[in-house]
Structures are given as C-alpha cells and as structure tokens.
Amino acid sequence: xxxxxxxxxxxxxxxxxxxxxxxxxxxxxxxxxxxxxxxxxxxxxxxxxxxxxxxxxxxxxxxxxxxxxxxxxxxxxxxxxxxxxxxxxxxxxxxxxxxxxxxxxxxxxxxxxxxxxxxxxxxxxxxxxxxxxxxxxxxxxxxxxxxxxxxxxxxxxxxxxxxxxxxxxxxxxxxxxxxxxxxxxxxxxxxxxxxxxxxxxxxxxxxxxxxxxxxxxxxxxxxxxxxxxxxxxxxxxxxxxxxxxxxxxxxxxxxxxxxxxxxxxxxxxxxxxxxxxxxxxxxxxx
Amino acid sequence: xxxxxxxxxxxxxxxxxxxxxxxxxxxxxxxxxxxxxxxxxxxxxxxxxxxxxxxxxxxxxxxxxxxxxxxxxxxxxxxxxxxxxxxxxxxxxxxxxxxxxxxxxxxxxxxxxxxxxxxxxxxxxxxxxxxxxxxxxxxxxxxxxxxxxxxxxxxxxxxxxxxxxxxxxxxxxxxxxxxxxxxxxxxxxxxxxxxxxxxxxxxxxxxxxxxxxxxxxxxxxxxxxxxxxxxxxxxxxxxxxxxxxxxxxxxxxxxxxxxxxxxxxxxxxxxxxxxxxxxxxxxxxxxxxxxxxxxxxxxxxxxxxxxxxxxxxxxxxxxxxxxxxxxxxxxxxx
Numbered sequence: 001x002x003x004x005x006x007x008x009x010x011x012x013x014x015x016x017x018x019x020x021x022x023x024x025x026x027x028x029x030x031x032x033x034x035x036x037x038x039x040x041x042x043x044x045x046x047x048x049x050x051x052x053x054x055x056x057x058x059x060x061x062x063x064x065x066x067x068x069x070x071x072x073x074x075x076x077x078x079x080x081x082x083x084x085x086x087x088x089x090x091x092x093x094x095x096x097x098x099x100x101x102x103x104x105x106x107x108x109x110x111x112x113x114x115x116x117x118x119x120x121x122x123x124x125x126x127x128x129x130x131x132x133x134x135x136x137x138x139x140x141x142x143x144x145x146x147x148x149x150x151x152x153x154x155x156x157x158x159x160x161x162x163x164x165x166x167x168x169x170x171x172x173x174x175x176x177x178x179x180x181x182x183x184x185x186x187x188x189x190x191x192x193x194x195x196x197x198x199x200x201x202x203x204x205x206x207x208x209x210x211x212x213x214x215x216x217x218x219x220x221x222x223x224x225x226x227x228x229x230x231x232x233x234x235x236x237x238x239x240x241x242x243x244x245x246x247x248x249x250x251x252x253x254x255x256x257x258x259x260x261x262x263x264x265x266x267x268x269x270x271x272x273x274x275x276x277x278x279x280x281x282x283x284x285x286x
Numbered sequence: 287x288x289x290x291x292x293x294x295x296x297x298x299x300x301x302x303x304x305x306x307x308x309x310x311x312x313x314x315x316x317x318x319x320x321x322x323x324x325x326x327x328x329x330x331x332x333x334x335x336x337x338x339x340x341x342x343x344x345x346x347x348x349x350x351x352x353x354x355x356x357x358x359x360x361x362x363x364x365x366x367x368x369x370x371x372x373x374x375x376x377x378x379x380x381x382x383x384x385x386x387x388x389x390x391x392x393x394x395x396x397x398x399x400x401x402x403x404x405x406x407x408x409x410x411x412x413x414x415x416x417x418x419x420x421x422x423x424x425x426x427x428x429x430x431x432x433x434x435x436x437x438x439x440x441x442x443x444x445x446x447x448x449x450x451x452x453x454x455x456x457x458x459x460x461x462x463x464x465x466x467x468x469x470x471x472x473x474x475x476x477x478x479x480x481x482x483x484x485x486x487x488x489x490x491x492x493x494x495x496x497x498x499x500x501x502x503x504x505x506x507x508x509x510x511x512x513x514x515x516x517x518x519x520x521x522x523x524x525x526x527x528x529x530x531x532x533x534x535x536x537x538x539x540x541x542x543x544x545x546x547x548x549x550x551x552x553x554x555x556x557x558x559x560x561x562x563x564x565x566x567x568x569x570x571x572x573x574x575x576x577x578x579x580x581x582x583x584x585x586x587x588x589x590x591x592x593x594x595x596x597x598x599x600x601x602x603x604x605x606x607x608x609x610x611x612x613x614x615x616x617x618x619x620x
Contacts, residue, residue, distance in 0.1 A: 001439070001442045001443045001524065005439075005524050006439050006442075006443040006445075006447070006448075008439075008525075009435045009436060009438060009439030009443075009524075009528075010435070010436045010439040010440065010443075010451060012432040012435065012436070013432040013433060013435065013436035013495055013498075013499055014436070014451060016428075016432065016488065016491055016492050016495060017454075017455065017458055017492055017495050017496070019492070020470075020473070020488065020489055020492035020493075021458040021461070021492050021493070023469045023472075023473060024461060024465050024466045024469040024470065025457065025458065025461060025465075027465070027468065027469045028461065028465045031468075086303070086306060089299050089302060089303055090303070091287060092289055092290060092296075092299055093296070093299055093300065093303070094289075096300075096303075098603070098606045099307075100303050100306075100307055101602075101606060102599065102602050102603050102606060103307040103310050103311050104306065104307070104310050105545075105599075105602055106310050106311050106314045106595075106599070107310055107313065107314075108549060109549060109553075109595055109598045109599060109602065110313070110314055110317070110591065110595050111553055111568065111569055111572055111590075111591050111594045111595060112553055112555065112569070113555055113569050113572050113573050113576055113591075114317065114572060114576060114587050114588070114590070114591035115313065115591070117576055117587070118313045118314075118316060118317050118320075118588070118591070119313055121316075121584075122312070122313055122316060125331065126329070126330060126331050126332065126333055127316075127333060128312070128316060128333045128335075130333075131332065131333045158309070158310070158313075162310070163546065166542060166545070167501070167542065170505075170538050170539060170542045171505075171508070172287070173538060174505075174508055174538070174539075175287070176510075180287060184288065190287060190288050190290070193287050193288060194287065197287075198287060201508065204503075204504040204507045204508070205504050205505075205508075207504070208500055208501060208503075208504040211456070211500065212497065212500070212501075215456075215459060215460050218460070219460070219462055219463070221463075240462055240464070243462060243464055244464060247464060253468075256464065257465065259462075260461060260462045260464065260465040263460065263461075263462050264457055264460045264461055267456075267460040268456070268457070268460070271456070275453065275456075278449065278452060279449050281507070282440075282444055282445070282446075282448045282449045282452070283444060283445070283446060283449070284444065
C-alpha cells in the first residue's frame with residue numbers, strides 16, 4: 001500500500017479525531033498550568049508547574065494511584081483469562097450458543113447509569129445476594145473497607161468479561177483451518193492446538209483487549225462513585241474518582257486538569273510493553 | 287478446534303456456562319422484578335420475590351394518559367408491529383425484490399414511530415427513545431464506515447506513520463472523560479450546534495474512533511494479504527478489492543465492532559448530558575431517577591432501565607444469528 005492510498009483510507013478517521021479531540025487534549029495541558037476555580041473561570045491565573053508539584057506531593061493522589069494500579073493488576077488478567085475460558089467453552093459447544101452469548105452481553109448492555117446502582121442494591125441490605133448470603137451461610141455482608149473494593153472488582157468483572165469473551169470468540173472463528181488441519185493430522189492434542197495455533201493467531205486481539213482493559217481499568221469511575229456512595233471510609237478511591245473530587249468538591253479545575261494530563265502519561269507508562277509490541281507488528285515486513 | 291466427545295466433559299462445560307449466565311443475568315432479572323413492584327415492595331427490608339405486579343411504572347414512564355385510554359391504541363400498535371414483522375419474515379414469498387420489501391417495512395416502522403406522539407399523548411421518555419435511536423444509528427454509520435477504512439489502512443501500511451496514528455488515538459482515548467466536559471461544551475456553543483443530534487453524533491464518533499480503529503485493525507491484521515492481492519491482480523483497485531473482497535470476509539469482525547460501538551453510543555451518559563439541553567437521550571433521561579431519596583424513583587429507574595435495555599437485547603438476539611452464521615462461514619473461507 002502506498003502513501004496516497006493510505007492517506008485516503010485513514011484520512012476521514014484521523015480528521016474527525018484531530019478536529020474534535022485536539023481541543024480537549026490541549027485544553028487539559030493549558031488549563032493544568034493555571035490556577036482556576038469556579039470563581040475565576042474567566043480570569044485563570046498562570047502558575048506554571050505548581051499544580052503538578054501539588055499533585056505529586058499529595059498523599060491522597062498516591063493512595064488513589066496505588067489502589068488504581070492494584071485494581072488493574074487484579075482485574076485485567078482476570079478479564080482476559082475468564083474471557084478466553086468462556087470463549088473456548090463457547091467454541092466447544094454447539095447448542096444454546098446464541099442464548100449464552102446474549103446472556104453474557106446483558107451486563108454490558110444494561111444502561112450503566114442504572115446497572116451499577118442495581119448491582120449495589122443486590123449486595124446491599126434488602127437485596128437478593130445479601131439475603132441469600134445471610135440465609136445460606138449465615139453471613140451478614142457489611143459495606144466496609146474490604147468488601148467495597150471487592151465489590152468494585154466483582155462489578156468490573158461482571159461488566160467487562162463479556163467484551164473479552166465476544167472478541168476472542170469472534171477471533172477463534174477466524175482461525176486458519178489449514179494450520180489446524182495440519183496440526184490435527186500430526187496428532188496434536190487440543191491443548192497443543194490451542195498453544196501452537198490458536199493463541200499465536202489471536203495475538204493482536206489479546207494486545208487489543210489488554211490495551212482497552214488497562215485503559216478502562218485505569219479510568220474506572222462510575223462503579224467507585226456508586227459503590228462507595230462517596231464515603232471515604234471504604235478506602236477505595238481511584239485516580240479518576242479523586243480527580244472528580246478535586247474538580248467538583250474542591251473546585252480546583254487547574255489541578256484536576258494537571259491530573260488528567262498525568263493520567264494520560266500514567267496510562268502510557270503502563271502501556272509501554274504493548275506499544276512496543278504494536279510498533280514491532282507495524283514495522284515488520286509482512 | 288477439535289471438539290471433545292466426552293459426555294461428562296460436555297456436561298461440565300454446559301454447567302460452567304450456565305453458572306456464568308446466571309451471574310450475568312441475575313441483576314437484570316432483579317431489575318425486571320423491581321420495575322413491576324410498587325415502591326413499598328421495592329424498598330422493603332427483606333427482598334420480595336413474590337408480590338402483586340403492577341404496570342404503573344411503565345405507564346408513568348411512557349404515557350401522559352391513563353392506561354385505559356391507551357388500550358385501544360396499544361392494541362392497534364401491537365397489530366401493526368405484528369403485521370410488519372410477518373411481512374418482513376415472509377419477504378421471500380412476496381413477488382417483489384427483497385430489499386424493496388425490507389425498505390418498505392423499515393419506512394412504515396419509522397412512520398409509525400414518528401406519528402405516535404401526534405396520535406397519543408406520549409411522555410418525554412418516548413422522545414428520549416427517538417433521540418437515542420437517531421444518535422445511535424448516526425454514530426454507528428459514520429463510525430464504522432470511516433473506522434473500517436482506517437483500520438484496514440493501518441493493518442496494511444507497515445510504516446512508522448501508522449504507529450504515530452495509533453499512539454495518538456490512544457492518547458485521545460486515555461484522556462479522562464472529565465477533561466472532555468468543558469471543551470466539548472465550548473465547541474457546542476461556538477459552532478451553534480449545541481443540543482443538536484449532529485454534534486452529539488460527531489463527538490461520539492470522535493471519542494469512539496480510537497476504539498473502533500484499534501479493534502478493526504486487529505481483526506484486519508488476521509486476514510492474509512494474499513486474499514486481496516489476488517483480487518488486485520485481477521485488476522481491482524484497493525478500494526474495490528477492499529469492499530468486494532475484504533469486507534465480506536471480515537464482516538464478523540465489523541459486526542462485533544459495530545455491536546460495541548452501538549452500545550457505547552446508546553449507553554453514553556456524559557457526552558449526551560453535556561451536549562444536550564432538551565434533546566435528551568435515554569441514559570440522561572434515566573439519570574433523573576437514580577439520585578435522590580424519593581422511594582418511588584427506584585421502581586421508575588428500574589422500569590426505565592428495562593425499557594432501555596430490551597430493544598438492544600432484541601437487536602443482539604436478531605444479529606446473533608447473522609453473527610454466528612457469519613463467523614462460521616468466515617472460518618470456512620479463511
């Protein structure tokens with residue numbers, strides 16, 4: 001493919017992104033260098049890197065970063081492993097596939113505005129999970145600094161596994177049949193087919209899912225907002241939640257924008273291995 | 287891959303999938319139950335699984351008139367929809383081109399949907415639904431067409447420029463949604479397009495484009511180059527070989543991407559909240575019942591959530607057939 005055809009193919013998409021997303025990105029950078037609150041919106045005061053110094057010296061920022069990284073380290077591998085597991089199971093069965101797929105998508109389809117709320121109510125007093133735990137195991141679930149972070153993790157698995165599952169299932173259906181046939185003729189077992197044919201073939205899908213999952217996990221907000229009910233005692237603040245507080249509760253818009261820029265940088269740092277892989281994929285002659 | 291024939295293993299597989307399914311759908315089932323409850327049942331200290339169901343929440347959500355007044359119209363509506371579905375399903379037996387029949391059915395459906403508020407007094411929620419449908423279809427059309435082109439271009443043009451574009455897309459996507467609020471509001475006011483569908487559509491496309499091109503790129507990467515090279519040797523240009531050879535093979539990937547784009551657009555709350563004043567979409571409409579202490583809001587929010595989710599579930603169940611069939615045929619060809 002030559003340069004002209006390439007720009008023709010990529011042009012519209014790049015144009016629309018640049019046209020609409022550059023302003024927010026630049027605005028975050030510029031506003032992050034100013035002291036702005038809701039009171040001096042029209043007259044921001046230039047303070048250079050002071051916002052960044054303040055953020056980096058803020059113990060609450062580091063606490064929230066720690067919880068966010070822990071959250072990523074737990075949920076992202078779980079999402080991918082469970083997604084692969086269920087995709088492989090779906091690939092094995094023939095009956096009721098449609099039912100399983102549609103059902104797996106329900107949490108993803110459910111309006112998030114309500115879905116998170118219902119999820120909490122299920123575990124809260126008067127909800128079915130709470131009730132069954134009490135009846136069956138005589139366990140009374142209290143919302144505390146152990147259970148709330150666990151619920152946030154459960155919620156993330158509940159909403160995000162279907163995504164990994166569907167993508168990997170679709171990928172499994174495009175496996176090169178000749179390679180599988182060759183492997184079968186050579187007497188390869190199912191696990192050998194998986195390891196030597198399927199997984200390498202799905203490589204770029206794994207990278208894609210990991211990228212998206214890490215980014216979304218880094219920016220998790222809704223579930224934290226709803227499940228903690230904005231109560232700090234649960235010790236489950238994520239970066240985005242703290243960012244929201246800085247902007248809305250403390251009114252420090254400049255500092256919040258500095259945090260947004262740091263978030264972009266932070267995500268890129270976490271993503272470095274995947275970026276290197278993509279770079280190799282893109283530049284290798286194929 | 288090889289399928290196991292061991293009956294015990296198969297049983298275990300179905301059991302695991304069934305458990306997963308229960309975990310997935312239970313909250314939605316609970317929402318359905320809540321939507322049929324009176325506020326006092328929904329707010330009780332013990333969960334109530336048995337109660338006398340009521341349709342009040344749905345009536346309040348959709349109608350400004352009493353359900354009794356609506357009954358004859360409702361019956362007519364059900365009959366019309368049933369007739370349209372029957373016509374669409376028996377398209378093959380009608381002595382007219384299939385596409386013409388489908389277009390006619392769709393046009394009739396749109397006409398009914400638009401005429402409805404004039405005939406009966408529907409509540410605002412109905413307008414939110416219409417707005418959501420317009421915005422979602424618009425986003426889907428623009429996003430997939432430009433995204434598929436870009437994803438294909440990126441998968442085939444092995445050059446550092448592609449890496450720059452992909453990384454830039456990631457930078458855009460990793461921007462916290464909070465950072466979008468002020469600039470987008472400002473853009474809306476500046477362009478004079480504030481509170482229009484078109485602005486919301488383009489902002490949703492821009493926000494989802496990184497996801498779309500990354501996802502389509504990874505699907506296109508899996509297609510061997512020889513396939514379109516063969517078409518190009520036959521004299522077809524890039525664009526023609528893309529449309530006539532690659533898209534048909536890759537449409538499982540395109541449908542999968544489309545599904546997630548559809549969900550992102552349909553469920554988006556923040557952008558729709560910032561960019562609209564009266565032309566609310568469904569999630570923005572629902573959000574008015576999710577805060578606050580009013581006990582009646584729980585059941586209303588549940589009814590709204592069920593009303594919002596069901597159409598999409600039907601779309602998925604409908605496309606399911608095509609999804610699996612497409613996936614299966616793609617595997618045979620690939």
